[in-house]
Amino acid sequence: MTAFITDFLKTKCPDSGPIAETDDLVATGVLNSMHFVELLYLIEEELATEISMDEVTTEDFRTIANIRARFFPHSRA
C-alpha cells in the first residue's frame, strides 16, 4: 500500500540507491523541502483526506517506517 512512497522518492532522487525502511530521509537528503510538500499531497490523495499541518511533525516523515506508522498504520512493510 505504501510502495508509492518509495516510488516517489526514487523518482525524485534517482541517485539515492535502495532506500531502506529505517533510512533517515531528511538527513540523507532524499526528502527535502521541495519533495516534502509533494509527498504530503500524495499521501492525502492516497488517504482521500486532508492532513492538517497542525497534525504533523518532521519526525512523521523522517523514515518510511515513520510515514507508514503515522499515516498507514494497518499496512505491511
Added chain:
Amino acid sequence: MTLSAADLFVFPAAHRVPDTDRVAAAQILGCDDRALDELVHSGLPVADGLFDSRELFNLGLHSGTGRTVPELAFAYSLRWMRGSTESLLAARRSTFALEVECDCGAPSTLATPESYDGAVLDLAVADNSVTATVHTRGALSPLVSPALRTIVRDFAELGVRWVKLPDGLRDDETLVASHRVATCESASRYLAAQCAAAGIPAVTRIGWVIGMLDLVHAWVEVTDDDGVTKVVDPIFTLFADTIPNANPDLVDPLTALRTNRLVPTALRVGDRVALHPCATARVTTRIQPAKEPR
C-alpha cells in the same frame, strides 16, 4: 497559464546567490528543460548553470500554474485561512521551540515569545534554545480611523506581490512603491511609515505564525481612533486573497483580524529573532499544538 519570467523581480547582481542547478530549478518550477531555456531567454538570471533559489521561488509562486513547488507549499500551509472566524479567534495552547544549531558552541541572542491576550508559560531560555508553552487568542475589530482605512485600502489595491528577497533588501520598503514587491518586513515598514506620516501611532512587530515552520513574520500594530491597538497584517491580507474560500474577515483589508496563530516578540522589523556569530548556524522554530494533559 504558463511560466513566464516577464514579471519577475530580478535581484541586483550584487545580491544574487547562484545556488541551484538546472535539475533542482526544473523541479521547483515543475517544468522541463525546454521551458527552463525559454525562461532564461526571457529574463530568468543564470550564471554558470546556477540559479538563485529565491528568484526561482518567486517565479514559481506567482506563475499561476498551480503546479510549482512554491504554489503547492503555500496552498498547503495557508489552508488554515479557510477556517471560521470563531476558529481563528479561539484560545490555543502551543508548544514553542526556537533552536540554533552550530558546532562552534558559542551562545546566541534569542528572542522570546510573547502573547496577545494570552500567556507564555514554562519559558526556558538556554544559550542556544528557547522553549515555552504559548497561549494565544485572536481578536477582531473593524478599522475606525478614515485615514487608516484609506492607507490600508490603498496598500491592498497597490498590486503588491509578496516575494523572497536577499537579506540586504528584505526590509527595504522603497521596493513596495517602486517595484510592487514586498516581504512581510518591508510591507510592514511601508505601512507603518504611511501611518506615521498621517499622524497615526504605528509600530512594526515581528514574530511567528503557528504551524508555519521557521517563517518569521512581520505586521503592524496601529492605535486606532477608538484607542484600541490593532494588528494590521498587510501581507496576510494578500495571501488570503489567493486562497479559495478564505475567511472573508481575513481578505477584508478594513477588518483587523489578529488570528490566534500569531506569536509576537518584543522586536521590530530590522531586528533578528536569533543572532549567532557563525553565518552557517541553523535556526529552526517549531510551534505546534500542545497535547492536552490526560
